[in-house]
Amino acid sequence: MSHMETSALKRLQVQRFKPEENPEIHYLNSERGLWSWLSTVDHKRIGLMYLASIAIFFFIGGVLALVLRTELLSPAQSFLDADVYNQVFTLHGAIMIFFFLVPSVPAALGNFILPIQLGAKDVAFPRLNLASFYIYTIGTVFTLVAIITGAVDTGWTFYTPYSTETGTNVLLMTLGIFILGFSSILTGVNFIVTIHKMRAPGMTWSKLPLNVWSLYATSIIQVLATPVLAITLLLLVMERALGIGIFDPALGGDPVLFQHFFWFYSHPAVYIMIVPGFGVISEVISTFSRKHIFGYWAIALSSLAIAFIGFLVWGHHMFTAGQSSLASMVFSFLTFLVGIPTGIKIFNWLATMYKGSIDLKAPMLYAMVFLFLFTIGGFTGIMLGALSVDIHLHDTYFVVAHFHYVMMGGMVMALLAGLHYWWPKMFGKMYSEVYARISCALIFIGFNLAFLPQFVMGAQGMPRRYFNYIDQFQPFHQLSTMGAYIMGVGFVIMFFYLLHSLVRGEKAASNPWGSRALEWQTTSPAAPHNFEHTPVVIHGPYDYHKPMSEFQLGIAHGHHGESHQPETLETVAETGTRP
Amino acid sequence: MGMWIFLVTEILFFGGLFAAYIVYRAWYPDLYVQASTQLDTFWGAVNTAVLIGSSLTVAMAIRSAQLNQIKGLIINLYITIGLAFTFMVIKYFEYVHKFEKGIFPGQYYTYEGIAHEKANIFFSIYYMMTGLHGLHVIIGIGLMIWLLVKAKKGAFSAEYYTPVEITGLYWHLVDVIWIFLFPLLYLID
Numbered sequence: 001m002s003h004m005e006t007s008a009l010k011r012l013q014v015q016r017f018k019p020e021e022n023p024e025i026h027y028l029n030s031e032r033g034l035w036s037w038l039s040t041v042d043h044k045r046i047g048l049m050y051l052a053s054i055a056i057f058f059f060i061g062g063v064l065a066l067v068l069r070t071e072l073l074s075p076a077q078s079f080l081d082a083d084v085y086n087q088v089f090t091l092h093g094a095i096m097i098f099f100f101l102v103p104s105v106p107a108a109l110g111n112f113i114l115p116i117q118l119g120a121k122d123v124a125f126p127r128l129n130l131a132s133f134y135i136y137t138i139g140t141v142f143t144l145v146a147i148i149t150g151a152v153d154t155g156w157t158f159y160t161p162y163s164t165e166t167g168t169n170v171l172l173m174t175l176g177i178f179i180l181g182f183s184s185i186l187t188g189v190n191f192i193v194t195i196h197k198m199r200a201p202g203m204t205w206s207k208l209p210l211n212v213w214s215l216y217a218t219s220i221i222q223v224l225a226t227p228v229l230a231i232t233l234l235l236l237v238m239e240r241a242l243g244i245g246i247f248d249p250a251l252g253g254d255p256v257l258f259q260h261f262f263w264f265y266s267h268p269a270v271y272i273m274i275v276p277g278f279g280v281i282s283e284v285i286s287t288f289s290r291k292h293i294f295g296y297w298a299i300a301l302s303s304l305a306i307a308f309i310g311f312l313v314w315g316h317h318m319f320t321a322g323q324s325s326l327a328s329m330v331f332s333f334l335t336f337l338v339g340i341p342t343g344i345k346i347f348n349w350l351a352t353m354y355k356g357s358i359d360l361k362a363p364m365l366y367a368m369v370f371l372f373l374f375t376i377g378g379f380t381g382i383m384l385g386a387l388s389v390d391i392h393l394h395d396t397y398f399v400v401a402h403f404h405y406v407m408m409g410g411m412v413m414a415l416l417a418g419l420h421y422w423w424p425k426m427f428g429k430m431y432s433e434v435y436a437r438i439s440c441a442l443i444f445i446g447f448n449l450a451f452l453p454q455f456v457m458g459a460q461g462m463p464r465r466y467f468n469y470i471d472q473f474q475p476f477h478q479l480s481t482m483g484a485y486i487m488g489v490g491f492v493i494m495f496f497y498l499l500h501s502l503v504r505g506e507k508a509a510s511n512p513w514g515s516r517a518l519e520w521q522t523t524s525p526a527a528p529h530n531f532e533h534t535p536v537v538i539h540g541p542y543d544y545h546k547p548m549s550e551f552q553l554g555i556a557h558g559h560h561g562e563s564h565q566p567e568t569l570e571t572v573a574e575t576g577t578r579p
Numbered sequence: 580m581g582m583w584i585f586l587v588t589e590i591l592f593f594g595g596l597f598a599a600y601i602v603y604r605a606w607y608p609d610l611y612v613q614a615s616t617q618l619d620t621f622w623g624a625v626n627t628a629v630l631i632g633s634s635l636t637v638a639m640a641i642r643s644a645q646l647n648q649i650k651g652l653i654i655n656l657y658i659t660i661g662l663a664f665t666f667m668v669i670k671y672f673e674y675v676h677k678f679e680k681g682i683f684p685g686q687y688y689t690y691e692g693i694a695h696e697k698a699n700i701f702f703s704i705y706y707m708m709t710g711l712h713g714l715h716v717i718i719g720i721g722l723m724i725w726l727l728v729k730a731k732k733g734a735f736s737a738e739y740y741t742p743v744e745i746t747g748l749y750w751h752l753v754d755v756i757w758i759f760l761f762p763l764l765y766l767i768d
Contacts, residue, residue, distance in 0.1 A: 185585075185588050188584075189584045189585055189588075192584055193584070223584055223587060223588050224587070224588070224591055225591075226588070227588045227589070227591040227592035227594075227595070228591055228592070228594065228595045230592055231592050231593075231594075231595035231596060232595060234711075235595075235599075235707065238707065244703035244706070244707065245699055245700060245703055246599060246700070246703055246704070246707075251699055251700065251703075253700060253703075254602070257599065257602060260598075261595055261598070261599075264595075
């Protein structure tokens with residue numbers, strides 16, 4: 001903070017507000033009853049409702065995955081026929097991506113934590129926030145109806161011309177996802193405005209938690225990419241309903257145009273899924289290394305760089321779709337570029353841990369798992385981005401394995417890290433650390449057992465989405481299925497210890513991890529309006545060399561004689577960018 | 580600010596259609612020239628004038644609100660809604676006229692008058708673009724009726740007129756999109 005710019009400085013009377021332990025009134029019990037939840041405009045409750053929804057969808061998607069893996073135990077057909085198999089993998093993909101991954105960190109964790117991290121009372125448009133949750137719900141209802149009335153078998157990508165011809169209920173499914181897109185757009189708009197307008201006094205752009213930066217980058221992608229998906233799906237709906245022929249070669253249209261449109265959204269969409277994960281990991285690694293984050297601006301800006309480059313690489317999904325070789329070369333080159341900001345992040349995280357006092361609690365364990373798995377996923381992504389290699393690996397299990405390493409090994413691990421990290425803040429309860437570690441280990445082992453063999457068999461030529469295969473691949477498939485079961489056990493254990501924590505977990509302290517970040521300077525669970533005072537920020541969220549008292553400041557009460565007796569009273573200079 | 584960001588998403592939403600337009604125009608340039616002769620430039624121009632006029636009145640409505648002239652606000656909203664309806668009526672007659680000739684979107688296309696086998700593609704895009712735009716006009720009408728009701732109840736004043744302002748922004752965007760659609764579809768030759 002520069003003390004030279006006197007014109008931008010504002011003086012504030014501040015005092016220390018030590019967060020109360022075991023608060024009697026918090027956001028979970030300030031209002032009661034089902035209706036108070038359904039009509040709430042509190043971002044924390046909306047976040048929890050999202051969390052519950054995505055947990056349900058993760059469960060459905062996970063069960064479908066286990067069904068698929070069980071079928072693949074033997075080379076020949078065992079208990080699913082080919083059509084059902086197609087429907088199951090489509091549902092697995094569509095549910096996991098559109099209903100679980102896209103809203104996971106931004107809508108669930110982001111809604112909960114973003115305003116607290118900014119020191120705001122709520123998001124900028126609380127009612128819009130509730131509306132976007134209901135839009136999400138309507139979208140899911142459409143999709144569930146589509147599943148019941150005739151499951152879709154196109155794969156989650158809905159490629160034309162098959163998606164316009166198949167007899168299943170593509171119409172409802174795409175409409176559901178179309179509606180879902182609106183929810184995603186509204187959340188993105190809400191977050192961008194919140195970050196711009198609702199920061200606490202002193203929360204300058206250089207003091208934003210990195211989680212906020214990555215949510216900011218994510219919101220930009222959501223706002224810019226989702227409408228293109230909307231128009232694509234609308235065209236697909238029109239194509240099916242009215243036969244407008246834009247994607248139909250018989251009518252002079254072009255099915256590859258669908259792929260262009262689709263990937264123009266869906267490539268940025270995979271960054272919607274992964275970039276918020278980066279934010280969570282930055283928070284967790286800094287907290288549990290008890291050290292200032294290494295390369296703050298490098299991490300913050302590389303999120304934006306990924307968001308930007310992400311819009312220019314969609315062609316790498318179409319190397320084999322008859323795109324010109326010049327275009328393919330350009331897309332391939334741009335794809336390599338994504339590796340640079342991602343690498344910057346990984347090295348910065350490693351540098352943060354270097355010489356830190358690392359505490360291997362469950363969130364940190366998940367962050368480590370993230371680093372390990374995501375690096376593998378990232379490197380194989382670069383391999384797939386290389387033209388000649390991709391021609392060989394296109395549509396094989398190699399791609400499946402890569403995608404799962406990035407999405408599950410990356411995003412889901414980041415989600416779990418974040419969930420375990422902010423769990424005390426959400427519910428005011430601790431979970432069993434021992435079981436958390438056991439389940440983390442099981443998930444790690446199971447995950448690698450499930451997906452490492454898929455790299456090998458993909459490279460040997462096992463195509464994706466086939467429900468039968470030649471005997472040669474059986475050992476790999478069996479290993480993979482074993483891994484999937486082990487992961488399943490891990491998640492079941494997690495479900496139970498989290499449930500146990502909710503019911504009779506130990507009470508959590510307001511700041512169980514000793515973090516300096518603003519969200520830990522309020523009560524656990526958080527107060528109904530996040531803070532009882534207006535927080536004032538004078539240090540960055542990772543300044544572990546500064547005493548804790550300097551992170552618990554708020555605007556002093558105007559007159560004396562209130563119940564709060566100020567412990568310290570001081571005046572700091574502020575860069576007054578906010579009214 | 581939220582509204583501005585929302586408008587960006589709208590532009591990208593239409594952007595997809597403009598991209599499709601560009602692709603197919605690059606493939607079938609002669610088709611576009613021929614097919615656009617089927618569109619009625621005169622009524623298209625009238626509609627352009629109508630929409631530009633409505634943008635003016637919406638701007639005047641905002642100005643009235645700023646100056647606390649609630650009556651002026653209500654009158655201007657009435658005129659804007661009237662112009663929007665005019666636009667939709669003209670559009671309706673254009674559509675009906677084409678349907679009579681057998682110019683339907685996509686596979687239902689039966690018109691014989693254009694010597695180009697891919698003629699339906701142009702009209703698919705035409706219907707998608709103008710249809711989506713028409714939908715936005717209808718939404719705009721709905722929003723302005725809502726404003727009208729609130730204005731009559733005296734909800735707006737010089738201190739509070741944000742809904743008028745952001746609806747105005749939205750309406751300008753709808754207008755601007757039409758200003759792009761009109762030359763791209765009607766004035767190719």
